[in-house]
Amino acid sequence: MSLRVDLPGLSLKNPIMPASGCFGFGREFSELYDLHQLGAIIIKAATQEKRYGNQTPRVAETASGMLNAIGLQNPGVATIIDEELPFLQSFDVPVVANVAGSSVEEYVHVARKLSESELVHALELNISCPNVKEGGIQFGTDPDLAREVTYKVKEVSKVPLYVKLSPNVSNIVAMAKAVAEAGSDGLSMINTLTGMQIHLPSKRPLLANQTGGLSGPAIKPIAIRMIYEVKQHVSIPIIGMGGVTTAEDVVEFLLAGASAVAVGTANFQNPFVCPEIIEALPQALEKYGFTSVEDCIGKGHPHESSYLSRT
Amino acid sequence: MSLRVDLPGLSLKNPIMPASGCFGFGREFSELYDLHQLGAIIIKAATQEKRYGNQTPRVAETASGMLNAIGLQNPGVATIIDEELPFLQSFDVPVVANVAGSSVEEYVHVARKLSESELVHALELNISCPNVKEGGIQFGTDPDLAREVTYKVKEVSKVPLYVKLSPNVSNIVAMAKAVAEAGSDGLSMINTLTGMQIHLPSKRPLLANQTGGLSGPAIKPIAIRMIYEVKQHVSIPIIGMGGVTTAEDVVEFLLAGASAVAVGTANFQNPFVCPEIIEALPQALEKYGFTSVEDCIGKGHPHESSYLSRT
Amino acid sequence: MKKAQAVLADKRKIAKDTYEMELTVEEMNVIPTPGQFAHIRIGNGSAHMLRRPISIADVDPIQNTLTIIFKVIGGGTNELSHCQVGDELDVLIGCGQGYPVEDLAIQKALLIGGGIGVPPLYYLAKRLREQGIEVTSILGFQTKEHVFYEKEFSLLGGVQIVTNDGSYGHKGFVTDVVPPVSDFGSYFTCGPTGMLKAVTHQLKGQKGYISIEERMGCGIGACYACVVPIADGEGFRKICKDGPVFKAEEVVL
Amino acid sequence: MKKAQAVLADKRKIAKDTYEMELTVEEMNVIPTPGQFAHIRIGNGSAHMLRRPISIADVDPIQNTLTIIFKVIGGGTNELSHCQVGDELDVLIGCGQGYPVEDLAIQKALLIGGGIGVPPLYYLAKRLREQGIEVTSILGFQTKEHVFYEKEFSLLGGVQIVTNDGSYGHKGFVTDVVPPVSDFGSYFTCGPTGMLKAVTHQLKGQKGYISIEERMGCGIGACYACVVPIADGEGFRKICKDGPVFKAEEVVL
């Protein structure tokens, strides 16, 4: 059973990678298992300067999900290149760097630095972070802004680019088309949905940032729907994410049209979830009649629907 | 402890009402408990002609939620007025009629008929149903269309109008402002988020309609966030919904800014959930220091945030 | 329909992935009829928002117990199978319309069940025998390992077991062994839709009752999740309320 | 940090809403230090995506058992409290940095705990006593009904109980009874942030260790959910990895 998938810049031995922000820069998880097992690693968002992020509390649990408002805390792109990325080289796993910013210039700067470092195999352009006041989300909800930042980043990047889409939009296909036209090599979807929890005893939003990004199994149906829709209109490959916790979830994402899958929140519930999914995946694929990961991708799209309306 | 709330057209003895589509026209639940206990009843969507709706399967369970694609099945507005609404008169409970359609003309027709029937106390304008091919959702994602249909319906309606907003938008405040400007007396939010589940054995979307509306506790953080945001910009009252299952959830919605709350999916898990919530509500309000429902509404909005950014 | 707090009194694994559970229900004012289902809440939290419909496989009105038999298919039935004796279960009992056992003017009945469609037929067979009706059962399973209740059915009449892979009994489908010419007054069938279609096609013109499965929301007729079109003219039935048992010719499968 | 399959060996309700649980852990290669926490998965499904951090309240390295004491606050601790003896629990043990019991050159220690901050101090008190250090404890609770482990602490040294409503022991806050002049070498405190602020303020200049609570995501240092700014200059610490125990002057509460 071959788990191999080849994507722009990423030659993956299996389609499983930890999602950005849920795995730091890999150090902590490297103490738990050999990172070499992973298909790839997507590291925490990088910005031009170091950022402290939002005040705490930064996370809250919700029904089958969680809210986070970390606020892009990171040591800045230069320190990441100097101190974090070299550590990951030893595992011989493709590294995807998540690029964040508050302006087109910042995105371009961070992307250039990372792609020139020769320590990363691809960039994930985070135009969908709901947790910072400036930048991020508005690039992810306006197709014109998304097109522009994608185009400019693509111009300077020496490695393939995956634009990470926000689900907080009415028309995800329009966003996907815009960034595909602007030259993105692939898509990464979905980021979190903006949510809030109110802490009853204190009568105020629980998160210091008030709102946070909703992730986990709660949002899986939205992720599957968006990937399914986008797959029908855009031909660049998709890294799918949103609520993956089991190998069966991975099969569902592949059927919807994802070529690989990132696992975020589930790492918190079970820090060994990525290697456990990788181990269980061949059997899950076999159970549903697939001979490889490649064989499963997009197979949830029947050429024509057999359901006819009775209206 | 007073649970009373007065809203345009609706004098509610308590703020709890079943949500549209989850309670039919009340007949089945009337066999389980006395409907007189309820704050109000929102009935299933009405269209001009009878509709059969989508093919089955029409529902799927998801993590802490469900998908539905009923497709507005209903006997048509005339039959609803003749055969369903008279039954509800005996319970002495305000009735809210959910108005659906595929065109402005249809919305106007249905709204006029219902409001002229003198059997309903308010209309809920459903511009947010994701489960029909034409109409519904596009009115709910384009502020200009929403403004137009609200204006036209308001013109013919003899009873107050609550426009039901779709969460499948980038900017919920813009939608709320548009319908408030067009004369809506209140808002009802949120309808379902569009989602999909793929059935692995058959390798195709589980729902015959492919996509369905996601509801239940999974979406509660999104509902709370949207109500909280809208409350800061719009002054008409809000009927809140999305994942309510307990009296504490009701308190959370009231804090966020809802003046009353509708319960949908939870009726399926526990058909007695509405009377159980009503019974538990006084204690829940007391626990958090409130002396009435009115006292709690909007109290989750601190006048200024005490959290300062440390960035 | 009535909400009951049931207590799990006994649990047995009776075949591959298949469990039999005995539930004690406080007071069973109304005795469920065969073909009705219990609508069972899964867990206490909000993880599972939909109940699971499971047919009543037997009733003991003296002991106030219900028997259900179910196969672990997915998350819900898996969680149900982990309940321990003594656990409380939140169950709606007496849901839907069952087989009309009291109003049948027949001498012989043919019962045809497939997989998880077999359980309601056991309770039906018992109640038919009480009416003095002779019962013959054809029961289809995937493999030998999935077979259950052969002995129980055989105490009530003739039984023929069919397995898809032939590992036990006749190899093939239930329709392979349905008698071409009938000497039974009515047939009663429950199983996957494909099987129901084949059976009703093969027994066209005979008097028969079918029990239909569909994904349910409310289970009480309020949400329109489980509709099925009627055969004559426009219109529909709700499986959870008007069914799950219908006359064979009443609805379009 | 290590993932362990633990078995619930014993469960006792020891005060209002408060449970003591003894967990048997297969092989305890590394003995947890006082102040470290167990990061406990709630349920098997996806309802609870975040683990719950609960301090180690005692360790028996011979029997391979850990003791935890927790109060039911919300859904997660409520579900945990319903676990039955014999149930398996998925636990990460030895998380974070504890109190530096081995490297203290002191004779006397003052322990100040509030509510659910009391449990780690018990294991700390035991380990300090093993080092020959004299222990005095000030333990604050909401009311008399919430008090636990008074006797256990008293076997290790002097104990003063404080309750907010005065229903038992001294009425008021722990800071009311903290001695103004110190004869202890170091203080050790754990409890709600408000209490920690008051205690560190009152004992400013003394050597002390505080243990901080914060809502956690990963619990292993990877997600940046639980940061706290350091007192000198820029920068931060991760409570789950660099803490939860810090020198009193190290971080900004």
Ligand SMILES: Cc1cc2nc3c(=O)[nH]c(=O)nc-3n(C[C@H](O)[C@H](O)[C@H](O)COP(=O)(O)OP(=O)(O)OC[C@H]3O[C@@H](n4cnc5c(N)ncnc54)[C@H](O)[C@@H]3O)c2cc1C
């Ligand atoms: C009237 C009726 C009587 C039934 N009687 C029995 C019985 O006696 N024994 C038995 O083993 N099974 C019976 N079933 C089928 C049983 O309800 C499903 O196997 C079960 O709901 C699967 O739940 P799950 O969580 O394990 O599977 P999942 O596939 O994870 O379930 C997800 C959702 O799909 C629904 N679902 C899945 N399969 C079916 C199905 N075949 N029919 C209806 N809903 C489904 C579930 O209710 C749930 O909402 C009956 C179904 C109906 C409609």
Ligand SMILES: Cc1cc2nc3c(=O)[nH]c(=O)nc-3n(C[C@H](O)[C@H](O)[C@H](O)COP(=O)(O)OP(=O)(O)OC[C@H]3O[C@@H](n4cnc5c(N)ncnc54)[C@H](O)[C@@H]3O)c2cc1C
């Ligand atoms: C290092 C550390 C050690 C702890 N030791 C103990 C202990 O020994 N005994 C004990 O009773 N409690 C202890 N707590 C607090 C305990 O973790 C919370 O009371 C518990 O997580 C509440 O979970 P819940 O689901 O019942 O409450 P909910 O409020 O429903 O929890 C929802 C979410 O909030 C988080 N949360 C809520 N309150 C707290 C809190 N005070 N601190 C951190 N996270 C919180 C939960 O982890 C969860 O993610 C400790 C906390 C930390 C950080």
Ligand SMILES: Cc1cc2nc3c(=O)[nH]c(=O)nc-3n(C[C@H](O)[C@H](O)[C@H](O)COP(=O)(O)O)c2cc1C
């Ligand atoms: C704590 C946390 C931090 C995150 N940080 C980032 C980030 O820095 N950049 C980014 O693109 N996405 C970030 N995400 C989003 C995830 O990468 C992922 O898109 C999302 O959580 C959905 O996947 P999941 O449901 O598997 O978690 C973060 C998510 C979480 C839960």
Ligand SMILES: Cc1cc2nc3c(=O)[nH]c(=O)nc-3n(C[C@H](O)[C@H](O)[C@H](O)COP(=O)(O)O)c2cc1C
């Ligand atoms: C089965 C089902 C049918 C629904 N039908 C309608 C409808 O006809 N009209 C409408 O405005 N909303 C309809 N809704 C949406 C609900 O009224 C409600 O807005 C939504 O489900 C969120 O609330 P909940 O999470 O409590 O279910 C339906 C929801 C469900 C689950």
Ligand code: FES
């Ligand atoms: S399941 Fe709701 S009408 Fe049948």
Ligand code: FES
């Ligand atoms: S909880 Fe993730 S870094 Fe501390």
